[in-house]
Amino acid sequence: MIKLHGFALSNYYNKVKLLLLEHGIAFEELPNKLPLEEAQLAQSPAGKVPYIETEQGFLCESEVIVEYLAARFPEKHIFAADPWQAAKERELIVFIETHLELNARELYGEAFFGSKVTDEVKATMEKRLRRYVAAFRRIAKFAPYVAGEQFGVADAAAFVSLPLVGRATQAVYGSDFLADVGIDWKTYIKLIGERPTAQRVNADRKAYIEANS
The missing domain is CATH 3.40.30.10 (Glutaredoxin)
Structure with a gap:
């Protein structure tokens, strides 16, 4: 196991x-x-x-x-059976994790933990995140899932990381960069959150926070 x-x-x-x-x-x-x-x-x-x-x-x-x-x-069949569709799923994951979440992570100290981010870092991350958020919007379908009509591996990445990007940019810049380009990530997260597996993940996360607060 x-x-x-x-x-x-x-x-x-x-x-x-x-x-x-x-x-x-x-x-x-x-x-x-x-x-x-x-x-x-x-x-x-x-x-x-x-x-x-x-x-x-x-x-x-x-x-x-x-x-x-x-x-x-x-x-x-964790990835799509079709090689092209599987590659497109991998493409989405790279955008979500490398271009969005990893850059937004530079803001987490100020957004979530009470520390401050330098003006230089803020300016750099704003330019970079706005570029990649716009790029992500061009390839993400949200129809209703991030890669199309079916839940897939890219949704696992999006479900856990897009809220962090939206909330961090809102907290630091006063503007949700995802919402600014028309990504209604809150409705999307609610959709994924209806799945029993996502409910299990969310419940365990909440229990962890409560036990360690």
Whole structure:
């Protein structure tokens, strides 16, 4: 059985967890806290979560984990069967995680944790995020799912990361960059949130926050 290491506050942990639940892949959750202990750095070298434990060893980085799951369980069809559609799903994930969430992460200290971001960082991130939010809007369908009519792997990434981007830009700039280009992410998140798997992820996240507040 796959062992999932991490904690329920991490959006990338929740992405992997949501996909495991969606596809009925058996797994066990093993809670970790950051920073990881020295011994755990042999399991996750950068000290990040999530990482998984398999009979062959440990594997880190959420998208690498997803690719591993797709290869190990081909019958689960984690990515679309059509090569072009699967590539388009991967394209969306890169935009969501690398171009949007990773850049918005520079704002989280001020947006969510009470610290301040320098004016230089704010200016750089505003320019970069507005560019990539506009680009993402050009390729995302939201019809009603991010890649089209069916729920897919890109939705797992969007569900856990788009709210962070919208809320962080609103908090720091007074403007939700996603909403500014017509992305109604709140309605989209509500749609995904109706899925039993997403409800499980949200409930576990809420319980984690309450237990650690």
